[in-house]
Amino acid sequence: MALDKAALVEFIYQLVAKAQGKKQLKAMDLQKAVLKEHPDQNKNDVKFAIKDLIDTGRCVYTYFGGSFVELPHEEGAAKKV
Amino acid sequence: MSDTPLIDQLETGPWPSFVKDLKRVAARKPAAKDLLRQLDRSYKDKITHWKHGGIVGVLGYGSGIIGRYSDLPDEFPGVEHFHTVRVNQPSGWFYTTQALRDLCAIWDEHGSSILNVHGSTGDLIFLGTTTDQLEPCFAKLTAKGWDLGGSGSAMRTPSCCLGMARCEYSCYDTMDLCYQVTQEFQFDMHRPSFPYKFKVKCSGCPNDCVASVARADLSVIGVWKDDIRIDHAAVAAYQAGEIKPRGGGSPYDKLDVKADVTDLCPTACMSFDGKTLKIDNKNCNHCMHCISLMPQALRIGTETGATLLLGSHAPILEGAQMSWVIVPFMPMESPYDELKELTANIHEWWSENGKNRERVGELMLRLGMRAFFKGVGLEPPAQTVRTPRANPFFFWHAEDFEAEAAGRKYIKL
Structure with missing residues (x-):
């Protein structure tokens, strides 16, 4: 069954949180993971749920040879303070 | 003695030198001075002293900011952070002098003052700022009507030749198409969700002044159908x-x-x-x-439109690949619904099937043109045949037998 907006956002957040430090997930990985569990979920809902996570700052886009969705973390390349 | 002896030599040649320009900026911006010193150090050490950042950006966007850090921050504090900002250029790179003054004023206040007009992406590039200056710089840009361009695994800022604005050869309004494609794919430009980058470049005629056939995943090249x-x-x-x-x-x-x-x-x-x-x-x-x-x-003739080609890119290891014809002729009239729909279908097919860092042209070669045409819902035209076939085997699918039984015709009269 398709998730409502708030539940979908939380579902995606948990996917990102569980993968943090182990696997970097692209937006499409998240979409595929959602559709695997909830095949009737609209793909656009997934896009906007990711947007919600980014706009609220709970997740960030990162670039490490490809663009990923991750939890905010320290920039490894920056000078350690 | 100068603290940049190696790069000083670059000023001695007959051509205008970026070193001279940077020295002029260095008189008022410490970042430019350390940029020169770090470059000199790289010439000495024969390695780069830049590191790629992966996190920095502005809230809500996953594109447009490219993080750069010095790996010698104590030695060159002025370039400890030296992030790049990509500003979405206007179609055809037409600016008013007031717009250029606004951009320069913003960058003087929030960055190193060093510009790249324009980068090979087409964007106007602001070179070198610190993390804390990104949001205020972005706020000032948007207040003046500018936006960031694409970067990362996203739709890159579409670019075009100046088309009908100045060129009699242009077979369609490249600047209008570029603007409309930019607006249509805003979400995909600012929120990276593709396997890798996707570039659209629009040339008004086969002279291809923006070299779209070699540089764009989707090349839109103006062409005519009737007689010269x-x-x-x-x-x-x-x-x-x-x-x-x-x-x-x-x-x-x-x-x-x-x-x-x-x-x-x-x-x-x-x-x-x-x-x-x-x-x-x-x-x-x-x-x-x-x-x-x-x-x-x-x-050029009077029945004009564009040929669509897909797949050019230039990976260092495998070598460059030119775009490949996928639609020999498409009329190009606003609002360009056919092109927008096809582009969205290509994104969908590529996102479903592409591996991480696989460009759409690489996927097309890996899975074959047949899979591509089926995936995006296009009829395969004869113009896509690039070389005579060398493989004697033809693999029939069940649906081919069904189509044959239903009387499929291969030659359309």
Whole structure:
């Protein structure tokens, strides 16, 4: 069954949180993971749920040879303070 | 003694030097001074001293900011952070002087003052700022009506030649298409969700002034379907030396129409007997050689649109690949719904099937044109055949048998 907006956002957040430090997930990985569990979920809902996570700052886009969705973390390349 | 002895040598040549420019900026910006010092150090050490950042950006966007850090921050504190900001350029790179002054003022206040106008992506590039200056810089840009361009695994900022604004060859309004594609794919430009980058470049004619055939995942190149228009009196004037070839842009004063034009036609579809120029338009491949040499005598046809090609990219290891024709002719009229829908279908197919960092052209080669056409819902036209087939085997699918049984015809009359 398709998730409502708030539940979908939380579902995606948990996917990102569980993968943090182990696997970097692209937006499409998240979409595929959602559709695997909830095949009737609209793909656009997934896009906007990711947007919600980014706009609220709970997740960030990162670039490490490809663009990923991750939890905010320290920039490894920056000078350690 | 100068603290940049190696790069100082670059000022001694006959050409304008970026070192001289940077030294001028360094008089008021410490970042530029350390940029020069770090570059000199790299020349000495023979390695780069830049590190790629992966996190920095502005809230809500996953594109447009490229993180850069020095790996020698204590030695060169001015470039400890040296992030790049990509600003979405206007179509055709037309600016008012006021707009340029606004951009320079913003960058003087929030960055190093160093600009790259323009980067190979097409964007106007602000080079070098610190993390804390990104949000205020972005706020000032948006207040003046500017936006960030694409970066990362996203739709990159579409770019175009200046098209109908200044060029009589343009087969469609490249600037309008570029603007409309930019607006249509805003979400995909600012929120990276593709396997890798996706570039769209729009050229008004086959002269392809933005080199879209070599640089864009989706190349939109203007073309015409009907005959080249000939002004026979002007052809005679070219032959007589009354009109200079290439609009005066050639070193030669006089054109030998047979030797310089018809004999160099790649498909040998032209002939000139000293008086009359003939063109077998069915065999013309629209190379533009003749039209570019004799612009007053030959003009593009009147039934115009664009050819769509897919897949060019230049990976370092495997070598460059040119774009491949996928749609031989598509009318290009606002609001360009057909093109937008096809582009969205390509994104969908690529996102479903592409591996991480696999460009759409690489996927097309990996899975084959047949899978591509089926995936995006296009009919395979004959113009997509690039080389004669070398594989004697043909793999039939169940649906082919069904289509055969239903009377599928391969030659459409």
